[in-house]
Structures are given as structure tokens and as C-alpha cells.
Amino acid sequence: MNAWIDCLTSVDDPEDELTQRNIPFGSILVFQLDHVKDFAKRCPEIYAALVECSAFVNYRRIELGLEPVLTLSFFT
Numbered sequence: 307m308n309a310w311i312d313c314l315t316s317v318d319d320p321e322d323e324l325t326q327r328n329i330p331f332g333s334i335l336v337f338q339l340d341h342v343k344d345f346a347k348r349c350p351e352i353y354a355a356l357v358e359c360s361a362f363v364n365y366r367r368i369e370l371g372l373e374p375v376l377t378l379s380f381f382t
Contacts, residue, residue, distance in 0.1 A: 311359055311362055311363055311366070313325050314363045317329055318332070318333060329375070332373065334374070334375060334376070335375055336376075336377050336378075338379040338381060339356075340381045342382055343382045360376045360378055363376050
């Protein structure tokens with residue numbers, strides 16, 4: 307998860323070369339999680355890690371003086 311956090315922290319900075327695809331600076335990357343209730347029930351540790359690590363990416367960016375870059379969209 308540390309690598310995932312590092313990559314997504316700079317997903318809007320192609321110069322970091324941590325991701326093959328980047329989003330424009332100032333944009334938000336949305337992860338839509340379909341069937342999230344089932345996912346959370348079947349894989350509670352993975353679900354919790356995804357939520358926690360996504361929040362940490364945004365926290366880290368705020369600490370660096372940057373805008374948040376991730377949002378999670380839940381669809382049941």
C-alpha cells in the first residue's frame with residue numbers, strides 16, 4: 307500500500323513518473339466501487355485499507371500544500 311500511496315499522491319504530476327497515466331493538475335480522480343456492501347462484507351480488511359489509504363493520500367497532499375486528488379464513489 308505504500309507504493310500505491312506514493313503513486314497516487316503524485317497522480318497529477320507526470321514529472322514524478324510514478325504512473326503511466328496522469329490526471330490534469332487540479333483534477334480529482336474518482337474510484338467508483340460497485341457492489342461496495344458486498345465487497346466490504348467479503349473483504350473487510352481490503353475495503354478498510356482502501357478507504358484509509360485513499361484518505362491518507364489526500365492528507366499527505368494537504369500537508370504538502372496541495373489540493374486533495376482522490377475521491378471514492380460507492381455504489382451498492
